[in-house]
Amino acid sequence: MPDIYTQDISGCFADAIGDGGVTPDALGRALDATSEPWKIVREALSEDDFPALNIAYSQDDIADIQSVASRLREHCDTIAVIGVGGSSLGGEALTALSARRAPALHFLDNPDPETLARFRTGVDLARTGAVVVSKSGGTAETLSLAMTVVPAILAARPADDPQSFLVAIAEEGENPLRRLAGHWNVPVLAHDPDIGGRYAALTAVGLLPAALAGLDIELVRSGAVDAIELNIGSEDGREAPAVVGAAVSMELLRGRGARVSVLMPYADALAPFARWYRQLWAESLGKNGRGTTPIDALGAVDQHSQLQLYLDGPDDKMFTVITQDLDGRGDRVSPQLAQVAGAEYLAGQTTGDLMAAEQEATIESLVAHDRPTRRIAVSRVDEAAVGALMAHFMLETIMSAFLLGVDAFDQPAVEDGKQRARARLATNKTGSTS
Amino acid sequence: MPDIYTQDISGCFADAIGDGGVTPDALGRALDATSEPWKIVREALSEDDFPALNIAYSQDDIADIQSVASRLREHCDTIAVIGVGGSSLGGEALTALSARRAPALHFLDNPDPETLARFRTGVDLARTGAVVVSKSGGTAETLSLAMTVVPAILAARPADDPQSFLVAIAEEGENPLRRLAGHWNVPVLAHDPDIGGRYAALTAVGLLPAALAGLDIELVRSGAVDAIELNIGSEDGREAPAVVGAAVSMELLRGRGARVSVLMPYADALAPFARWYRQLWAESLGKNGRGTTPIDALGAVDQHSQLQLYLDGPDDKMFTVITQDLDGRGDRVSPQLAQVAGAEYLAGQTTGDLMAAEQEATIESLVAHDRPTRRIAVSRVDEAAVGALMAHFMLETIMSAFLLGVDAFDQPAVEDGKQRARARLATNKTGSTS
Numbered sequence: 117m118p119d120i121y122t123q124d125i126s127g128c129f130a131d132a133i134g135d136g137g138v139t140p141d142a143l144g145r146a147l148d149a150t151s152e153p154w155k156i157v158r159e160a161l162s163e164d165d166f167p168a169l170n171i172a173y174s175q176d177d178i179a180d181i182q183s184v185a186s187r188l189r190e191h192c193d194t195i196a197v198i199g200v201g202g203s204s205l206g207g208e209a210l211t212a213l214s215a216r217r218a219p220a221l222h223f224l225d226n227p228d229p230e231t232l233a234r235f236r237t238g239v240d241l242a243r244t245g246a247v248v249v250s251k252s253g254g255t256a257e258t259l260s261l262a263m264t265v266v267p268a269i270l271a272a273r274p275a276d277d278p279q280s281f282l283v284a285i286a287e288e289g290e291n292p293l294r295r296l297a298g299h300w301n302v303p304v305l306a307h308d309p310d311i312g313g314r315y316a317a318l319t320a321v322g323l324l325p326a327a328l329a330g331l332d333i334e335l336v337r338s339g340a341v342d343a344i345e346l347n348i349g350s351e352d353g354r355e356a357p358a359v360v361g362a363a364v365s366m367e368l369l370r371g372r373g374a375r376v377s378v379l380m381p382y383a384d385a386l387a388p389f390a391r392w393y394r395q396l397w398a399e400s401l402g403k404n405g406r407g408t409t410p411i412d413a414l415g416a417v418d419q420h421s422q423l424q425l426y427l428d429g430p431d432d433k434m435f436t437v438i439t440q441d442l443d444g445r446g447d448r449v450s451p452q453l454a455q456v457a458g459a460e461y462l463a464g465q466t467t468g469d470l471m472a473a474e475q476e477a478t479i480e481s482l483v484a485h486d487r488p489t490r491r492i493a494v495s496r497v498d499e500a501a502v503g504a505l506m507a508h509f510m511l512e513t514i515m516s517a518f519l520l521g522v523d524a525f526d527q528p529a530v531e532d533g534k535q536r537a538r539a540r541l542a543t544n545k546t547g548s549t550s
Numbered sequence: 551m552p553d554i555y556t557q558d559i560s561g562c563f564a565d566a567i568g569d570g571g572v573t574p575d576a577l578g579r580a581l582d583a584t585s586e587p588w589k590i591v592r593e594a595l596s597e598d599d600f601p602a603l604n605i606a607y608s609q610d611d612i613a614d615i616q617s618v619a620s621r622l623r624e625h626c627d628t629i630a631v632i633g634v635g636g637s638s639l640g641g642e643a644l645t646a647l648s649a650r651r652a653p654a655l656h657f658l659d660n661p662d663p664e665t666l667a668r669f670r671t672g673v674d675l676a677r678t679g680a681v682v683v684s685k686s687g688g689t690a691e692t693l694s695l696a697m698t699v700v701p702a703i704l705a706a707r708p709a710d711d712p713q714s715f716l717v718a719i720a721e722e723g724e725n726p727l728r729r730l731a732g733h734w735n736v737p738v739l740a741h742d743p744d745i746g747g748r749y750a751a752l753t754a755v756g757l758l759p760a761a762l763a764g765l766d767i768e769l770v771r772s773g774a775v776d777a778i779e780l781n782i783g784s785e786d787g788r789e790a791p792a793v794v795g796a797a798v799s800m801e802l803l804r805g806r807g808a809r810v811s812v813l814m815p816y817a818d819a820l821a822p823f824a825r826w827y828r829q830l831w832a833e834s835l836g837k838n839g840r841g842t843t844p845i846d847a848l849g850a851v852d853q854h855s856q857l858q859l860y861l862d863g864p865d866d867k868m869f870t871v872i873t874q875d876l877d878g879r880g881d882r883v884s885p886q887l888a889q890v891a892g893a894e895y896l897a898g899q900t901t902g903d904l905m906a907a908e909q910e911a912t913i914e915s916l917v918a919h920d921r922p923t924r925r926i927a928v929s930r931v932d933e934a935a936v937g938a939l940m941a942h943f944m945l946e947t948i949m950s951a952f953l954l955g956v957d958a959f960d961q962p963a964v965e966d967g968k969q970r971a972r973a974r975l976a977t978n979k980t981g982s983t984s
Contacts, residue, residue: 201854215668226851227901228818229880230931234649257850259893260904264881292891299890313854375864376810376843384662395855402859409810409859409866411845416691417660419967420635420747421829425836425843428963430809432843443978446663447698456733457726459693461972467661469978470694470971477970484966497664529862532918533853536911537904538895544877544903 118495120342120504123357127479127489128364128434134486136372136431138364146363146519147354153518154353157511161348167308168315169507172340178333181320184283184305185327191280192219192245196235197325198261199249200225201395202313203285207249207325209317209389210336210502214329219245221329227260235265241272245281247328249321251307253291256537262296270300278302285320312525314396317506332499339500343507358511361490365434365512366519368488369408374434377408378426381438382415382475383497386505390414393509400513400524407520408434416474423478427485435489437479438505440497442472552929554776554938557791561913561923562798562868568920570806570865572798580797580953581788587952588787591945595782601742602749602944606774606937612767615754618717618739619761625714626653626679630669631759632695633683634659635829636747637719641683641759643751643823644770644936648763653679655763661694669699675706679715681762683755685741687725690971696730704734712736719754746959748830751940766933773934777941792945795924799868799946800953802922803842808868811842812860815872816849816909817931820939824848827943834947834958841954842868850908857912861919869923871913872939874931876906 130137138146160166188195197207204225211221222235246266250258270278282302286293287309297304305320316322318340323333346357353359368374377397379390390412401407413422415437426433445468454463462470482489492508494501517524564571572580594600622629631641638659645655656669680700684692704712716736720727721743731738739754750756752774757767780791787793802808811831813824824846835841847856849871860867879902888897896904916923926942928935951958 200851205855215664215671217672226818226848227880227904229876229900229902229905230649231818232880232901237649238651254893255854256893256896256904257854257908259891260883260896260899260901263883263887263891263893263896264901267884267887268881290892292893296887296891299887375866384660384665391855398856398859398863402863404862405864407859407863409843409845409864411843414660417634419964420689420691421639421825422832423964423967424961425832425841427966428838429832429836429841430839430843432809442663446661446666447702449694449697450701453697453701453730453733457693457697457730458724459688459690459697459726461975462690462694462697465694465975465978466663467666467694467698468663469975470661470690471663473971473974473978474691474967476974477967480970481967485963527858529919530853530857532861533857533908533911533915536914537907540907540910541895541899541903544899544907 119346120339120494120500121508122493123361124491124493125360125364127483127491128368132483133488137488138367138371142367142371143363146367147359149519150353150359150363150515153515154356154359157514158348161344167310168318168510169340169344171308171311172318172337172344172503172507177320180305181323181327181333184303185324187280188245188283188328189219191276193243194220194222194239195328196222196224196244196246196265197249198224198246198258198265200255200257202316203249203251203255203258203321205388205392205395206317206322209392210322210326210331210499211329212385212388213497213499213502214331216330219328221325224261224265227257232264236268241269244269244272247283247285247324248293249285250293251287251313251316253286253293256534259292262293266300285324314399315510317392318503335499336503339503340507342500343504347511358508359515361512362515362519364490365408366516368434373432374488375408376411376433378411378413378433378435379438380413380415380418380435382442382471383438383440384414385497386438387412387414389502389505396509396513399527400517401520401522403522403529406522415478416471419474419478426487427481431487433487435482435487437475437489437491439475439491439493441495442468442475444468553780554773554934555942556927557795558925558927559794559798561917561925562802566917567922571922572801572805576801576805577797580801581793583953584787584793584797584949587949588790588793591948592782595778601744602752603774603778603941605742605745606752606771606778606941611754614739615757615761615767618737619758621714622679622717622762623653625710627677628654628656628673629762630656630658630678630680630699631683632658632680632692632699634689634691636750637683637685637689637692637755639822639826639829640751640756643826644756644760644765644933645763646819646822647931647933647936648765650764653762655759658695658699661691666698670702675703678703678706681717681719681758682727683719684727685721685747685750687720687727690968693726696727700734719758748833749944751826752937769933770937773937774941776934777938781945792942793949795946796949796953798924799842800950802868807866808922809842810845810867812845812847812867812869813872814847814849814852814869816876816905817872817874818848819931820872821846821848823936823939830943830947833961834951835954835956837956837963840956849912850905853908853912860921861915865921867921869916869921871909871923871925873909873925873927875929876902876909878902
């Protein structure tokens with residue numbers, strides 16, 4: 117069996133990109149610094165003390181998730197997944213893999229009145245359901261969405277059992293979402309209190325939307341398990357892609373000021389995955405003035421938008437290109453038509469051939485411009501691959517947090533904005549008194 | 551009449567964000583440097599020598615665009631807009647304003663076999679049309695898409711006149727897309743050779759998709775005109791928002807290393823606009839090691855993804871928050887339900903009230919964390935507002951290019967990747983010989 121994914125960091129080395137590239141000595145020192153944290157991570161995993169990743173090995177909750185999903189699928193043509201940040205990005209990353217159109221999933225992650233008006237007029241509320249997700253049960257946007265959208269659905273299907281079209285996901289204990297679920301008499305799946313929102317993609321938070329989209333959620337987990345095993349197979353971390361990735365990232369930051377981290381998959385279906393990564397990396401590492409700034413890009417599209425900047429703008433970035441096997445896939449350009457156009461280089465080439473040539477060309481071009489570039493390759497973009505990539509980047513993020521000396525699991529700074537928003541609402545004359 | 555938009559840079563000043571903020575003296579010097587370039591820009595505009603913006607004043611092509619749009623709308627349930635970068639992002643930014651669902655517009659901007667397979671199986675090809683856009687007429691991805699998708703459509707509607715469901719946009723002269731259009735016997739709208747792709751949003755490139763989506767394209771242009779007039783009304787540029795914006799951006803880069811420029815609108819409908827901006831800024835300024843790196847963010851969603859990094863990560867960013875009037879808009883949370891939930895702060899508040907509180911809170915929070923923050927405010931996110939924002943950012947980008955000493959209109963570095971991709975295709979055994 118080939119590995120579930122491979123990583124190639126040769127485009128980050130000094131012999132590829134010149135001065136400022138990583139040298140074997142510098143990488144060795146960076147890897148030395150990972151030795152203790154990697155021991156901690158491996159031990160936690162082996163002792164079932166790393167819930168965000170240990171959940172990948174679990175089968176216990178699969179039947180529950182699938183049963184909720186099939187109940188909702190049976191009773192809904194449209195399902196709103198209400199949640200924001202870690203409560204939506206993992207589900208979005210997974211459901212992007214599905215080509216199914218029914219039931220239609222709408223991720224409502226923003227209390228934008230225009231979006232909500234369009235949603236309300238665009239669906240048959242009598243055949244609509246909702247999954248409401250908030251770890252704390254108290255996320256303001258999620259509550260505002262749930263308390264406006266769910267009553268409309270309930271009003272539209274008075275004869276139906278709410279359990280057939282509504283479900284919530286929240287921590288145990290007293291919290292607003294649990295109280296609403298009790299009031300509406302609908303089930304709540306437990307959100308593990310030890311798994312932060314942005315690390316919850318492999319739990320029901322990511323897998324219930326995936327199951328609603330008809331995906332094989334056991335494959336998501338088995339892909340994650342394969343990636344974890346691939347990494348923990350390396351006792352000292354020197355052969356673990358996530359450890360090496362963290363060491364290279366942090367050495368490029370230290371050594372040449374690569375303070376921006378661009379993730380550029382060559383697959384439309386991975387665009388939401390790149391946004392999931394963007395949250396994971398930003399919120400886990402961006403604190404105490406530290407961290408690097410993640411950017412989600414998309415090949416081949418961003419060759420026509422961002423590549424000029426990447427190649428010739430400020431040299432302050434590291435690039436990770438996610439490639440897949442594309443040769444021969446897709447429809448073929450007729451040689452006759454290519455001749456008519458005067459575009460003979462496309463004669464007989466499939467769309468996949470072009471994407472395949474472009475992902476290689478972009479990597480070559482970045483390296484030729486001395487930009488540090490890593491490749492992560494998967495054979496197909498499917499459930500197992502995305503599960504594996506999620507596990508990889510969770511591990512890489514946590515290892516990077518150790519190296520930066522920050523807590524990968526908190527997000528203290530955003531509390532300030534929440535309090536300011538609540539204070540503003542409290543003085544809002546259009547609300548509460550009306 | 552209030553201005554079509556307003557700009558507030560007070561959150562960029564030293565008295566708001568402390569040392570490293572812009573001082574009046576520094577801003578004065580930066581504005582001095584804009585004096586000559588602004589004279590050039592104003593003269594070019596007055597002499598009809600700035601086609602990307604002068605087109606906003608034109609009525610001549612409106613009827614043509616509307617006539618093509620109504621023909622395609624009549625004969626199509628689905629329309630593929632085939633183009634990449636500047637040939638798609640402007641249309642996407644505009645069509646995001648439309649709530650109409652028919653005809654369904656699909657922007658095909660990537661030769662991704664999986665996306666194309668889903669498109670082919672998800673539409674009725676016998677009721678599908680296409681708009682194919684490439685300024686040069688030779689963009690590889692666009693040709694690959696056109697030469698695979700259009701033949702499938704033609705095969706599915708053999709009895710229909712291709713002119714009723716197909717149209718191309720390309721420069722005059724001999725080029726592959728013109729040759730294909732001739733071969734298929736379909737009309738071609740002329741792409742002004744003096745308007746680069748990323749500056750083409752106010753031409754048919756942006757307005758034909760907008761018209762297909764049922765938008766008022768004259769309003770787009772009149773909004774742009776309002777914004778241009780607002781700016782050129784200031785002879786020395788010191789009251790022109792785009793000039794001041796460029797001066798502040800470049801002074802923040804020079805003075806405190808604000809090398810990342812985050813654009814964060816509080817409106818789902820502006821998310822594609824932020825991606826349009828991202829291309830405009832990156833490709834126009836990112837050269838010779840200069841420029842700043844644009845990031846598209848979205849309020850309130852990214853409060854739960856990126857805000858932690860923005861507030862507490864590396865202090866290397868400038869923020870532009872686009873706000874709109876939201877108070878009282880949207881559905882209202884029932885006070886009774888808020889009480890049941892124990893979320894009394896939401897009692898009687900609309901979703902718009904919450905968004906309104908959050909856009910203010912985010913600006914306050916960024917400034918309280920000493921992060922340079924500008925506000926651009928529009929009253930409503932509609933055709934006129936987006937036309938105005940497009941004109942503003944084109945002007946600001948061009949003024950910034952003057953200040954950086956780079957050519958805003960070329961993108962020399964990406965040629966390398968194109969040649970590498972073609973070289974790879976030429977040796978691709980699955981193509982041409984088969």
